Amino acid sequence: MKVFNVGILGLGYIGASHIDAVRRIPNCRLVAVADTNIEFAKARAEQYGIEKYYGSPEELLADPDIDVIHNCTPNHLHTDINRAVIEAGKHLFSEKPLSRNYEEALSLLETSKAHPEVVCAVNFNYRMNPLVQEMRSRIKKGELGDVRIVSGAYQQQHMMYDTDYNWRFEPEFSGISCTVADIGSHWMDLVQHVTGSKIVSVMADLVTTIPVRKKAKKQVDTFSNAVCDEYELKNIEMEDYGAVLFKMDNGATGLFHVSQVSAGHGCCFGVEFNGSKCSYRWNQEENDRLWIGLRGDDNRYVIRDPNYMTPEAKAVSALAMGHPEGWNDAFCGNIRAFYEYLASDRATSPSFASLEEASYIIRLTEAIVKSSKEKRWIEV
Ligand SMILES: NC(=O)c1ccc[n+]([C@@H]2O[C@H](COP(=O)([O-])OP(=O)(O)OC[C@H]3O[C@@H](n4cnc5c(N)ncnc54)[C@H](O)[C@@H]3O)[C@@H](O)[C@H]2O)c1
Incomplete structure (x- = not known):
């Protein structure tokens, strides 16, 4: 299988997972890492025995040895860096959300169309949980029947104190939304991926449960419990909680809520599909189990077992x-799917999220923000 030389840009919370994943994939060779915090890049390079490290995106882009760049920088840098990666003729694996708003997303789609030789993916990693693929295959085969109701939530706790602060609360860095863009994007992508249908209208209520936060004067890691004595008070306008009613183009109706202020939840990503024949329920925190709800028979759990799953799962x-x-395995599985596709004849449609799909998620996010502001349903 063709081997690709990889560079990873942005070595914060998620950059570390990309390093780990890429090192597990047979047709990847991690040749460089880069971060504007060059000390950080140097430390990672030494820790993992990576040949090269850089202190800027430009240096990584200029490296002729690199075939693929993973963009793991904060949201506000996605559009410009992604565009530069595509224009440099390197394949792109970008973190979500694709961009800060739909206009930026459309401009990236244009760039991508002008460079059809470049393969682009956006990291909606929850897709590649085996039992998510299992639900998808079973729905495709008609085992759920018509999809009628889709519901669930994505809850986290890491913003629940007023001392929790992150660039995600600043529109300049985050974009049009905080929690919906950050974690609701994953939930919407998964639901669309599993059902093969699109969310086409939304009615939302976004809430800022902590309107004033203490921003530490020195940088605090994402998901860290660290509390800094020196801080400035910041008024927060972006949501840390949101509830969304929606309709899908397959006729299904649904609802989900997202929260980053819910104690006890680290990555509580749950989804339930109620069909005309049965129900499926899956939660990321109990990753290896899929609940099947039946009328007229015993409910049951499918326990992940490669011997009995569909070929896709x-x-x-x-x-x-x-x-x-x-989580780490599904994360790696998503990136592996990208590299397998790169090495293939690229004749079949990929299972990872395309730029088009990621752009649509931005469009939905914008509609959700608009709906909450205008207190009405928005057609997408
Ligand atoms: N797929 C997932 O499950 C998942 C999970 C967490 C974060 N993310 C996404 O990953 C991105 C990064 O989030 P994070 O939590 O890792 O953030 P972070 O703040 O922990 O890390 C960002 C890193 O980027 C570096 N950086 C900033 N500007 C840079 C530049 N111009 N060039 C190179 N490096 C630069 C910072 O120094 C820092 O090391 C976000 O877009 C986020 O939405 C995805």
Whole structure:
């Protein structure tokens, strides 16, 4: 299989997971890392024995050895850096959300169309949980029947104190939304991926539960519990909670809520599909189990077991039953799908999220923000 030379840009919370994932993929060679905090880049390069490190995106882009760049920088840098990666003729694996707003997303689509030789992906990693693929295959085969109701939530706790602060609360860095863009984007992508249908109208209520936060004067890591004595008070306008009613183009109706202020939840990403034949429920925190709800028979759990899963689910499941796979495995599976596609004849449509799909998520996010402001349903 063709091997690709990889550079990872942005080495914060998620950059570390990209390093880990890429090192597990047979046709990847991690040759460089880069971060504007060059000390950080140097430390990562030494820690993992990576040949080269850089202190700027420009240096990484100029490296002729690199075939693929992973963009793991904060949201406000996605559009410009992604465009530069595409224009440099390097394949792009970008973190979500694709951009800060739909206008930026459309401009990236234009750039991508002008460079059809460049393959682009956006990291909606929850897709590649084996039991997510299992639900998708079963729905495709008609085992759920008509999809009628889709519901769920994505809850986290890491913003629940007023001392929790992150660039995600600043529109300049985050974009049009905080929590919907940050984690609601994953939820909407998964629902659309699993059902093969689009969310086409939304009615939302976005709430800022903590309107004033203490911003530490020195940088605090994402998801860190660190509290800094020196801080400035910041008024917060962006949401840390949101509830959304929606309709899909397959006729299904749905609702979800997202929160980053819910104690006890680290990555509580749950989804339930109610169909005309049965129901499916899956939660990321109990990754290896899929609940099937039946009328007229015993409800049951499908326990992840590559021996009995559909080929699509088996393709992203490496370990035998009883050997739990988790977040990191699905994350790696999503990136692996990208590199397998790169090495293939690229004739079939990929299972990772395309720029078009990621742009649509930005469009939905904008509609959700608008709906909450105008207190009405918005057609997308
Ligand atoms: N897919 C997922 O599950 C997931 C999870 C977390 C974060 N993310 C996404 O990843 C991105 C980064 O989030 P994070 O939590 O890792 O942020 P972070 O703040 O922890 O890390 C960002 C890193 O980028 C570096 N950086 C800033 N400007 C740069 C520049 N111009 N060039 C190179 N490096 C630069 C910073 O020094 C920092 O090391 C966000 O877009 C976020 O939405 C995705």
